[in-house]
Amino acid sequence: xxxxxxxxxxxxxxxxxxxxxxxxxxxxxxxxxxxxxxxxxxxxxxxxxxxxxxxxxxxxxxxxxxxxxxxxxxxxxxxxxxxxxxxxxxxxxxxxxxxxxxxxxxxxxxxxxxxxxxxxxxxxxxxxxxxxxxxxxxxxxxxxxxxxxxxxxxxxxxxxxxxxxxxxxxxxxxxxxxxxxxxxxxxxxxxxxxxxxxxxxxxxxxxxxxxxxxxxxxxxxxxxxxxxxxxxxxxxxxxxxxxxxxxxxxxxxxxxxxxxxxxxxxxxxxxxxxxx
Amino acid sequence: xxxxxxxxxxxxxxxxxxxxxxxxxxxxxxxxxxxxxxxxxxxxxxxxxxxxxxxxxxxxxxxxxxxxxxxxxxxxxxxxxxxxxxxxxxxxxxxxxxxxxxxxxxxxxxxxxxxxxxxxxxxxxxxxxxxxxxxxxxxxxxxxxxxxxxxxxxxxxxxxxxxxxxxxxxxxxxxxxxxxxxxxxxxxxxxxxxxxxxxxxxxxxxxxxxxxxxxxxxxxxxxxxxxxxxxxxxxxxxxxxxxxxxxxxxxxxxxxxxxxxxxxxxxxxxxxxxxxxxxxxxxxxxxxxxxxxxxxxxxxxxxxxxxxxxxx
Numbered sequence: 001x002x003x004x005x006x007x008x009x010x011x012x013x014x015x016x017x018x019x020x021x022x023x024x025x026x027x028x029x030x031x032x033x034x035x036x037x038x039x040x041x042x043x044x045x046x047x048x049x050x051x052x053x054x055x056x057x058x059x060x061x062x063x064x065x066x067x068x069x070x071x072x073x074x075x076x077x078x079x080x081x082x083x084x085x086x087x088x089x090x091x092x093x094x095x096x097x098x099x100x101x102x103x104x105x106x107x108x109x110x111x112x113x114x115x116x117x118x119x120x121x122x123x124x125x126x127x128x129x130x131x132x133x134x135x136x137x138x139x140x141x142x143x144x145x146x147x148x149x150x151x152x153x154x155x156x157x158x159x160x161x162x163x164x165x166x167x168x169x170x171x172x173x174x175x176x177x178x179x180x181x182x183x184x185x186x187x188x189x190x191x192x193x194x195x196x197x198x199x200x201x202x203x204x205x206x207x208x209x210x211x212x213x214x215x216x217x218x219x220x221x222x223x224x225x226x227x228x229x230x231x232x233x234x235x236x237x238x239x240x241x242x243x244x245x246x247x248x249x250x251x252x253x254x255x256x257x258x259x260x261x262x263x264x265x266x267x268x269x270x271x272x273x274x275x276x
Numbered sequence: 277x278x279x280x281x282x283x284x285x286x287x288x289x290x291x292x293x294x295x296x297x298x299x300x301x302x303x304x305x306x307x308x309x310x311x312x313x314x315x316x317x318x319x320x321x322x323x324x325x326x327x328x329x330x331x332x333x334x335x336x337x338x339x340x341x342x343x344x345x346x347x348x349x350x351x352x353x354x355x356x357x358x359x360x361x362x363x364x365x366x367x368x369x370x371x372x373x374x375x376x377x378x379x380x381x382x383x384x385x386x387x388x389x390x391x392x393x394x395x396x397x398x399x400x401x402x403x404x405x406x407x408x409x410x411x412x413x414x415x416x417x418x419x420x421x422x423x424x425x426x427x428x429x430x431x432x433x434x435x436x437x438x439x440x441x442x443x444x445x446x447x448x449x450x451x452x453x454x455x456x457x458x459x460x461x462x463x464x465x466x467x468x469x470x471x472x473x474x475x476x477x478x479x480x481x482x483x484x485x486x487x488x489x490x491x492x493x494x495x496x497x498x499x500x501x502x503x504x505x506x507x508x509x510x511x512x513x514x515x516x517x518x519x520x521x522x523x524x525x526x527x528x529x530x531x532x533x534x535x536x537x538x539x540x541x542x543x544x545x546x547x548x549x550x551x552x553x554x555x556x557x558x559x560x561x562x563x564x565x566x567x568x569x570x571x572x573x574x575x576x577x578x579x580x581x582x583x584x585x586x587x588x
Contacts, residue, residue: 172362172365172366173365175334175336175354175360176366177368177379178353179355180379180383180384180433180437181355181356181384181437182383182384186383191379195368269370270417271369271417274369275419
């Protein structure tokens with residue numbers, strides 16, 4: 001019998017160590033390349049701003065995150081993070097609630113379903129960024145406009161998905177609940193709704209990417225704080241030493257949210273994975 | 277033409293019941309009358325509309341034509357007076373075993389009631405789980421149970437509502453043979469204890485003959501006087517026997533007459549090349565009756581043996 005290869009080919013069986021090494025390799029290569037380029041460029045021209053060294057980035061982070069801003073007396077990175085997260089959670093949270101309510105009712109009640117589905121489908125195809133000007137004109141360039149963009153970017157997609165999920169619930173479950181004495185409202189909100197919740201959280205997870213995009217785009221255009229605002233502000237001074245740590249920070253935040261939601265679903269709804 | 281007089285006072289009564297989906301006629305002129313407390317099994321070749329019949333009785337679908345009464349009343353949407361056990365999807369995946377059994381009690385009680393009687397409800401649910409020998413599994417989720425256990429929970433979930441009638445759609449179809457026999461015996465025990473009417477749909481003839489007190493064969497393989505040109509025939513009841521309840525032991529399955537009856541039923545209902553004429557259906561049960569239209573049965577076409585058989 002031939003042994004399975006350690007890495008190459010379709011028969012490969014990777015050991016745990018090889019898996020970890022393989023996963024780390026691209027990161028190491030990327031980081032090494034960056035710092036090599038950075039070192040070469042800085043030794044040619046110490047004033048070069050494009051590829052800051054780790055020390056320059058560290059002092060920039062120190063400035064942004066651990067020093068009080070002289071003008072506002074705030075820690076800028078913290079303020080930026082909190083503002084951005086607030087916009088994101090209000091926008092996406094409202095989108096999830098409205099999407100759940102609409103999708104569940106449309107999926108279970110043929111009347112509302114037939115009435116709303118074509119319009120929701122139409123609205124969900126509009127690229128949200130294309131209506132950003134409309135939102136800024138209608139809701140102003142303040143918080144509401146930005147939150148509305150994140151909300152609208154998520155709500156129709158979530159509604160459609162929850163509608164689909166509800167539709168795919170076996171009819172037997174509904175009939176069974178009725179034979180157990182459930183009223184129509186109870187079928188919707190006590191039998192079907194709890195089964196939809198984990199799918200809603202999965203949907204929120206999938207919408208996070210889009211929400212970050214809308215958040216940063218709207219902050220870049222009109223804002224006075226926020227992670228997106230900051231990177232577009234310092235772009236004017238070619239401050240790569242601020243931009244790169246900020247991008248990494250946004251990535252970490254996104255990763256934490258994604259993982260957090262995933263683990264929450266796994267912990268709170270142990271039956272969900274089994275039913276998929 | 278009527279073999280026995282239709283008795284619409286019986287617990288379940290249907291006459292000239294038809295169900296068609298567009299052009300496709302699934303059930304045609306089904307006549308059936310079932311007494312309370314009967315354990316009536318329904319068999320038939322695949323696609324004969326067994327499950328459709330069950331959905332009609334359940335109130336999940338509306339008949340295209342015909343009469344369908346329970347206790348003399350027209351049937352309504354699914355409700356607590358008729359319980360159901362499916363092959364799958366009977367259990368709610370997001371609830372533990374205990375919560376699944378409790379669900380009916382909780383749903384039909386008001387918010388205050390539910391809180392006040394929490395202890396009683398729980399005790400009652402545990403009583404049923406004990407009957408199903410599932411006490412120690414009460415905190416598990418359905419996906420953690422074996423198929424047989426899941427169906428026992430589904431049974432408990434329905435029985436706690438004390439329905440007058442329990443409808444079962446191939447409830448043991450997905451179980452392995454050993455578990456299946458255990459469940460059949462178990463079902464008979466529950467039926468005797470809780471005294472309800474059961475309509476039990478299955479494609480397994482042996483199971484149907486073993487479990488039932490009455491067996492109904494639903495089949496699309498029959499002929500009538502409309503001639504071979506008529507291709508739109510839906511299934512109807514081609515045979516209807518009372519079954520002697522000998523013992524709740526699976527030993528009867530090895531007896532010769534048991535096998536003989538199964539052969540007979542297979543011949544009558546399951547063979548596309550052997551079609552009984554509507555006038556020759558084997559409607560032996562006392563409650564069975566048959567209403568035929570003039571096109572379906574024209575006495576002048578039938579002379580001698582056929583006519584005698586038809587009136588017999």
